[in-house]
Amino acid sequence: MxxxxxxxxxxxxxxxxxxxxxLLFVFRLIPFVNSIRMIFYKWDILGTPxxxxxxxxxxxxxxxxxxxxxWHTVYFVILTVPPIVVLSFLIALLINSRISFKGFLRSAxxxxxxxxxSVVCLTWxxxxxxxxxxxxxxxxxxxxxxxxxxxxPVWAMPAIVITTVWWTIGFCIVLYLAxxxxxxxxxxxxxxxxxxxxxxxxxxxxxxxxKRVHVLVLVTxxxxxxxxxxxxxxxxxxxxxxxxxxxxxxxxxxxxxxFRMGYAQAMxxxxxxxxxxxxxxxxxxxxxxxxxxxx
Amino acid sequence: MKRLLVAVLLLSFVLLASAKTxxxxxxxxxxxxxxxxxxxxxxxxxxxxxxxxxxxxxxxxQLYNKLITAISAxxxxxxxxxxxxxxxxxxxxxxxxxxxxxxxxxxxxxxxxEIAAKAHYEGKLYAVPFDTHPLVxxxxxxxxxxxxxxxxxxxxxxxxxWDELLSYAKQAKEKLGLEVGxxxxxxxMMGERLFIAYYTQLGGQIYxxxxxxxxxxxxxxxxxxxxxxxxxxxGIMKTMSYDTAESLFQNNQSPFxxxxxxxxxxxxxxxxxxxxxTSIPALPGSKSYTWADSHTWVIPKKxxxxxxxxxxxxxxxxxxxxxxxxxxxxxxxxxxxxxLNSEAFLGLPMRKDYAHVANLVVPAPSMKGWxxxxxxxxxxxxxxxxxxxxxxxxxxxLIDFVKQVVED
Numbered sequence: 001m002x003x004x005x006x007x008x009x010x011x012x013x014x015x016x017x018x019x020x021x022x023l024l025f026v027f028r029l030i031p032f033v034n035s036i037r038m039i040f041y042k043w044d045i046l047g048t049p050x051x052x053x054x055x056x057x058x059x060x061x062x063x064x065x066x067x068x069x070x071w072h073t074v075y076f077v078i079l080t081v082p083p084i085v086v087l088s089f090l091i092a093l094l095i096n097s098r099i100s101f102k103g104f105l106r107s108a109x110x111x112x113x114x115x116x117x118s119v120v121c122l123t124w125x126x127x128x129x130x131x132x133x134x135x136x137x138x139x140x141x142x143x144x145x146x147x148x149x150x151x152x153p154v155w156a157m158p159a160i161v162i163t164t165v166w167w168t169i170g171f172c173i174v175l176y177l178a179x180x181x182x183x184x185x186x187x188x189x190x191x192x193x194x195x196x197x198x199x200x201x202x203x204x205x206x207x208x209x210x211k212r213v214h215v216l217v218l219v220t221x222x223x224x225x226x227x228x229x230x231x232x233x234x235x236x237x238x239x240x241x242x243x244x245x246x247x248x249x250x251x252x253x254x255x256x257x258x259f260r261m262g263y264a265q266a267m268x269x270x271x272x273x274x275x276x277x278x279x280x281x282x283x284x285x286x287x288x289x290x291x292x293x294x295x
Numbered sequence: 296m297k298r299l300l301v302a303v304l305l306l307s308f309v310l311l312a313s314a315k316t317x318x319x320x321x322x323x324x325x326x327x328x329x330x331x332x333x334x335x336x337x338x339x340x341x342x343x344x345x346x347x348x349x350x351x352x353x354x355x356x357q358l359y360n361k362l363i364t365a366i367s368a369x370x371x372x373x374x375x376x377x378x379x380x381x382x383x384x385x386x387x388x389x390x391x392x393x394x395x396x397x398x399x400x401x402x403x404x405x406x407x408x409e410i411a412a413k414a415h416y417e418g419k420l421y422a423v424p425f426d427t428h429p430l431v432x433x434x435x436x437x438x439x440x441x442x443x444x445x446x447x448x449x450x451x452x453x454x455x456x457w458d459e460l461l462s463y464a465k466q467a468k469e470k471l472g473l474e475v476g477x478x479x480x481x482x483x484m485m486g487e488r489l490f491i492a493y494y495t496q497l498g499g500q501i502y503x504x505x506x507x508x509x510x511x512x513x514x515x516x517x518x519x520x521x522x523x524x525x526x527x528x529x530g531i532m533k534t535m536s537y538d539t540a541e542s543l544f545q546n547n548q549s550p551f552x553x554x555x556x557x558x559x560x561x562x563x564x565x566x567x568x569x570x571x572x573t574s575i576p577a578l579p580g581s582k583s584y585t586w587a588d589s590h591t592w593v594i595p596k597k598x599x600x601x602x603x604x605x606x607x608x609x610x611x612x613x614x615x616x617x618x619x620x621x622x623x624x625x626x627x628x629x630x631x632x633x634x635l636n637s638e639a640f641l642g643l644p645m646r647k648d649y650a651h652v653a654n655l656v657v658p659a660p661s662m663k664g665w666x667x668x669x670x671x672x673x674x675x676x677x678x679x680x681x682x683x684x685x686x687x688x689x690x691x692x693l694i695d696f697v698k699q700v701v702e703d
Contacts, residue, residue, distance in 0.1 A: 044388055045363050045364070045367050046363065046366060046367055046388040046389065046390050047388060047389075125536075125538075129536075129538075129539055130535075130539075131474065131535075131539055131542070131543060131548075132539070132542060148533075148534060148535070150536065151481060151534040151535060151536065152534075153681055153683065237482070239481075239482060239673075239674065239677055240481065240482075240534065240677045240681060241674050241675075241677035241678040241681055241683055241684075242674045242677075242678075253670070256359075256360040256363065257359070257360075257666055257667070257670075258664070258666065258667045259363070259384065259388065
């Protein structure tokens with residue numbers, strides 16, 4: 001009887017699970033397998049694909065724009081991830097502390113994350129405008145020459161980075177807050193009784209116990225930043241002179257504008273491999289920290 | 296029971312026979328242009344009870360992507376809007392229906408010849424254009440008067456040559472303490488549009504009809520880049536986005552402005568804004584040739600042709616082209632000569648000042664891969680303007696790139 005009931009439960013579970021599996025199979029797995037196949041083809045979307053072996057990859061090797069786009073992507077990650085991790089941690093600490101305007105801080109930093117990408121980009125575009133924008137006017141007011149942020153090859157990428165950090169930091173703050181609230185207050189009490197100062201409490205309790213959150217924030221932000229597309233597409237279109245073109249944008253251009261779907265797939269595959277490395281890294285780090293916690 | 300069945304069958308036959316032919320049309324127009332298209336489609340539907348045109352608005356930046364995927368999926372709209380410059384990329388891939396046997400012969404004879412030629416690809420007609428939108432020169436009358444740029448009768452001086460434009464712009468900028476003498480967008484407007492205009496005025500031919508390829512003459516390309524570079528090193532122009540360029544001009548902070556005619560949907564409605572519009576200046580010995588693109592209607596290829604739908608679609612797109620005087624309220628120039636010379640069109644504000652530009656247009660070459668070349672031109676133009684590339688290196692880069700695209 002018990003066995004029968006168990007089996008019935010299992011059956012129900014599979015039944016409930018089935019729609020998800022079917023959808024996953026149809027809309028994720030099949031396209032994924034197809035896209036892997038397509039990296040060996042020359043395909044202009046409208047015609048029949050032509051097998052060219054590793055042709056797309058040899059093309060990539062000698063394509064200057066591919067390399068510069070890859071570099072711009074990495075450059076964006078380097079500029080974006082550290083401030084997001086550090087700032088979101090510090091702001092979460094501030095919100096978690098005993099200050100009085102917590103509620104305000106919490107919503108003020110989370111609010112941008114709820115905005116759509118176009119609203120965020122258009123707002124910052126206005127702020128950056130050297131003639132009419134707030135930043136330019138403030139610089140003029142203190143006697144500085146306004147920077148032409150988005151049209152300047154040096155400043156365009158940092159300007160996109162600032163926008164991105166402002167936009168996405170709220171999400172990481174929430175992760176850190178959740179982590180901070182899981183640390184039992186008794187740890188701090190015990191440490192205080194033992195005479196540990198604030199500095200020691202921070203470095204021996206807070207930071208180590210948040211290890212899983214650090215890994216989570218770091219890796220998810222790296223993976224998200226590697227896929228940067230919208231901000232660049234809206235704010236600079238990859239310019240000036242192609243200086244902010246990222247790999248995702250180049251994939252989009254090659255695939256949908258210049259009819260090189262196979263080539264675009266091959267480049268997307270390279271990006272996929274890079275992200276896979278980071279995802280694997282996250283898994284490993286999370287597993288080890290989970291094990292440590294069990295001990 | 297049997298009788299009922301027969302009755303139902305008969306009724307459905309009657310309904311089917313009187314049913315309208317429904318055609319779906321993809322457009323990407325918004326704002327003033329969008330209202331005009333929707334109004335025109337309404338008018339067409341009212342005049343043609345047997346056809347129902349259903350407009351589906353697709354976002355401007357997404358239309359071509361969506362069209363490619365819809366065609367490859369075998370389910371495109373019956374009619375779509377398409378820029379003339381993009382046409383070869385689609386026509387060369389067999390994505391469009393050739394229209395020669397459907398379109399009435401007399402409509403083509405009335406077209407501005409350059410535009411009619413570009414509506415063909417490899418000898419076949421693939422599009423029915425319904426406007427031209429060239430690059431023109433705008434000037435701010437108030438600022439020019441303040442800068443003392445007036446003639447004997449008190450009329451503002453309108454530059455006819457590039458030298459005149461540059462010296463007027465410089466004088467106005469310095470006298471009035473303005474940021475720029477000419478405002479314009481840095482990417483497409485400089486790298487492609489002004490480039491094509493100036494290069495053509497130098498006597499350069501961008502497309503070789505005989506060899507059917509893009510042709511760029513080294514010296515003339517270099518001279519064009521030198522000219523564009525000088526606009527910026529001399530301080531008359533500054534790097535800026537499209538919106539900034541427009542804002543500066545509309546807010547009386549820039550005496551001259553290079554832009555397409557599409558802004559004519561808005562500028563005449565602005566308060567306290569005295570402006571004029573004219574063809575771009577000319578080089579000595581040249582006419583004021585200028586870049587232009589066109590909006591056209593195309594019929595995307597379907598797995599199976601439906602003659603009734605194609606007939607209805609052709610009826611609609613011809614009707615639209617003939618009624619382009621209404622559409623011209625958006626600023627564009629009509630492509631049919633009889634519409635271009637009609638009082639309905641010339642009676643619109645300032646149209647007389649730039650209608651003649653329709654005969655000076657240089658459309659994009661009929662070349663597969665032009666969309667890619669064009670993007671490169673914007674980038675090289677920017678690099679030259681920013682001082683990252685010399686005119687000589689830029690010329691080499693562009694010519695090499697074109698060769699690569701042609702061979703690919």
